Amino acid sequence: MAKEKIVLAYSGGLDTSIIIAWLKENYDCEVIAVCCDTGQKEDFDAIEKKAYATGADKAYILNIQEEFITDFVYPTLKADAIYENDYLLGTSMARPLQAKKIVEIAEQEGAFIIAHGCTGKGNDQVRFESTIHALNPAIKIIAPWRIWDLKSREECIDYAKAHNIPIAQTVEKIYSRDENIWHISHEGGNLENPWNEHKPDIHVLSKTPEDAPDEPTYVEISFEQGVPVAINDEEMGPVELLIALNKLGSENGIGTIDIIENRLVGMKSRGVYETPGGTILFAAHKDLEKLILDRDTLQYRNIVSQKFAQLVYDGLWFTPLREAISAFVDETQKQVTGKVKMKLYKGTAWPVASQSPYSLYNEEFATFSEDEVYDQSDAEGFINLFSLPLKIRAIQKQNLEGIPEAQKALPKKVFKGGEFVE
Numbered sequence: 001m002a003k004e005k006i007v008l009a010y011s012g013g014l015d016t017s018i019i020i021a022w023l024k025e026n027y028d029c030e031v032i033a034v035c036c037d038t039g040q041k042e043d044f045d046a047i048e049k050k051a052y053a054t055g056a057d058k059a060y061i062l063n064i065q066e067e068f069i070t071d072f073v074y075p076t077l078k079a080d081a082i083y084e085n086d087y088l089l090g091t092s093m094a095r096p097l098q099a100k101k102i103v104e105i106a107e108q109e110g111a112f113i114i115a116h117g118c119t120g121k122g123n124d125q126v127r128f129e130s131t132i133h134a135l136n137p138a139i140k141i142i143a144p145w146r147i148w149d150l151k152s153r154e155e156c157i158d159y160a161k162a163h164n165i166p167i168a169q170t171v172e173k174i175y176s177r178d179e180n181i182w183h184i185s186h187e188g189g190n191l192e193n194p195w196n197e198h199k200p201d202i203h204v205l206s207k208t209p210e211d212a213p214d215e216p217t218y219v220e221i222s223f224e225q226g227v228p229v230a231i232n233d234e235e236m237g238p239v240e241l242l243i244a245l246n247k248l249g250s251e252n253g254i255g256t257i258d259i260i261e262n263r264l265v266g267m268k269s270r271g272v273y274e275t276p277g278g279t280i281l282f283a284a285h286k287d288l289e290k291l292i293l294d295r296d297t298l299q300y301r302n303i304v305s306q307k308f309a310q311l312v313y314d315g316l317w318f319t320p321l322r323e324a325i326s327a328f329v330d331e332t333q334k335q336v337t338g339k340v341k342m343k344l345y346k347g348t349a350w351p352v353a354s355q356s357p358y359s360l361y362n363e364e365f366a367t368f369s370e371d372e373v374y375d376q377s378d379a380e381g382f383i384n385l386f387s388l389p390l391k392i393r394a395i396q397k398q399n400l401e402g403i404p405e406a407q408k409a410l411p412k413k414v415f416k417g418g419e420f421v422e
Contacts, residue, residue, distance in 0.1 A: 003030045005111035006142065009102050009128065010059070010258035012047035013037060014167050015117035018146050020055045021163045023115060028140075030057040031115075036098045037063045039181025039239075054165055062101050065181050067240040072097055073182055078226040078336075079329045080286055080301070081309035086259045088275045088282065089312050090183030096126055096317035099131035101325075107141060111215075116143040122263045134318040153188070174200065174415055181242055181274040183255075191270050198258050198272050205250050205274040209347030216345035218352075219248055221284045223340070226333030228281055242277050242407050251278025252344040264314050276347070280349045284340040287351035291359045292336055301332055313336030 006023055010016045010033035033051040037044055044061045051059040072093040082088055106114055111236070114132055118125035125143055132139055150156050160167045176188040184204050190196045200208050222230035229235055231244055249255050255276040263269050289298060304325050311322045315371050338356025342349055 004113060005032060005106075005109055006030070006113045006115050007032045007034055007102055007106040007109065007111045008056075009034060009036075009098065009116040009381070010051055010056070011117070012042065013117075014153065014160065015119075015145070017050070017054060017114060017165050017167055018150075018159050018163065019117050019153075020051065020154055021165060022141070022144055022148060024055045024157075026098050029113075031055060032057060032109055032111065033059040034102050035059070035061050036094075036101055037061060037065060038068045038094050038098070040179040040184075050166070054163075060105055062105075064097060064101060064332070066237070068094060068097055068182075069242060073242075074238075075283055075326050075329070076308070076312060077278075078333050079325065080282065080289070080305045081306040081312060082282070083309040083313045084259075084261055086257055087261055087271075087273065087313070088183065088278045088307065090131050090180060090273065090278070091124065091178045091185055092127065092313045092315070093182065093273075093317075094129045094178075094180050094314065099128045100135060100318075102130055103135045103139065106117035108134065112138060113140045113142060115144065118143060119144065121148040121263075121265060121267065123313065123315065126264055129316040131318055160179075161409065176205070179204070181239065181246075182278050183273055183283060185377075186272040186274075186402055187269065191272060194260060194270055202272055203274065204257065205246065206255045206256050206276050207250060208256075209253040212251065212346045215246060216343050217252055218341060218343055219245075219280070220341045221245075221281070221341055222338070223285065223288055224337050226285065226329075226336040228285075245280050246276030247277075248344060249280050250274075250350075253347040254344055254349045255279035256347070264329050268329065278343070280342055282344050283349050284351060285336075287354055288338050288340050288356065289336055291334060291338065291354050291356050292344065292360055294360060297332055301329065329413060383389045 004027065006027065008016065008019060008031055010020075012035065017328050019289075020031050020033065023029060033042065034045055035051070048059045048061050076089055076093055083092070086093065102114055105113070114128075116125070116128050118128055120143070122277070125146075129141055132141060144177040149280075150159060155169065157163075175186045175191070180184045186198075186202050186204075191198060220232050220234065221228055222305040228241055231241060236244065253280065256274050257274065258270070258272045260270050289301075293301070305383045308322065308325050308329070310323075311317070311319065316322060335358035336354075336356060337358060340351050341351045
């Protein structure tokens with residue numbers, strides 16, 4: 001009888017390295033390891049060899065960087081979706097795509113079981129499994145962290161040593177990291193005590209602001225329909241553009257945050273995130289929208305941005321609501337075309353200039369100098385109508401409370417022609 005096939009979401013890190021051996025010990029199965037290259041700085045040839053060396057029957061390495069940017073990062077960027085006003089959703093955006101690719105491999109291999117290394121305390125288990133259920137409900141899931149006897153990463157390290165599995169983690173350096181072309185996250189270790197300031201040596205992508213140059217760097221970013229397409233007027237593809245902005249952001253200490261966030265599973269967690277290029281893009285895109293979108297559209301988009309961010313964080317990418325919000329966002333982005341000049345300096349990225357052929361900013365209307373297009377006397381009628389509900393409410397209040405006789409006796413006058421007249 002043929003062995004059951006289990007497709008494993010594989011990274012080559014601590015958890016998934018020992019899961020191959022654990023699956024072999026506990027199931028009569030073939031293990032198919034699938035590693036998705038979303039831009040993490042890894043030796044993927046070495047990861048593939050490691051998968052086979054630790055017991056995998058087959059291994060896939062999938063380069064999904066461009067699809068990650070165009071189909072997940074850009075829709076989130078266009079929506080200005082930031083979870084709890086801090087987190088730029090680096091891991092959250094990657095998981096549904098990774099799970100989608102793993103489902104595709106499972107279907108290709110005729111497998112109906114997928115395993116992953118997400119812990120039972122984290123968000124990623126929800127993101128992976130919600131995506132799998134949405135795309136192929138026939139697939140069953142094995143989550144070792146929810147069922148095995150290992151209770152800590154220290155025990156995982158001991159298990160790896162006992163099975164001669166090479167790993168990078170040690171008890172002394174035990175950060176849990178997730179990296180892709182958008183960001184890198186750091187959790188665990190001394191970060192678990194929120195009173196501990198994170199150490200400068202935690203940084204992988206970016207300099208600290210203290211080590212950044214003493215002179216600012218300027219960069220111009222061009223957008224077409226909300227999507228970045230060029231840096232300093234040089235057109236670039238999605239991967240090339242993000243790599244270039246990551247380099248600029250890293251050199252200037254941009255995009256490192258240390259936050260407490262509310263996990264979907266109900267607890268708070270602390271993480272340090274480095275998102276150098278993404279931080280620049282979000283600031284530039286938001287500034288361009290202010291130039292182009294009318295007030296009501298921008299305000300309503302800000303409302304749905306919060307919901308979009310929560311859906312992505314919660315692993316609900318493949319849902320009707322997320323797709324509907326994206327359709328609305330795409331409509332708002334049809335004229336979000338133009339250029340933003342960004343100033344990068346010691347950990348801060350802010351817009352200093354912007355231009356667009358669709359700009360709603362009109363210098364003739366906005367100027368404090370004399371102009372012929374705006375009659376300031378028109379404002380009086382507008383204010384009278386705008387404040388009419390307030391005036392009616394005040395009159396009603398006076399009628400209910402009674403108006404002093406002295407006030408009633410005042411003659412009704414208006415200001416006209418430079419003087420008060422009856």
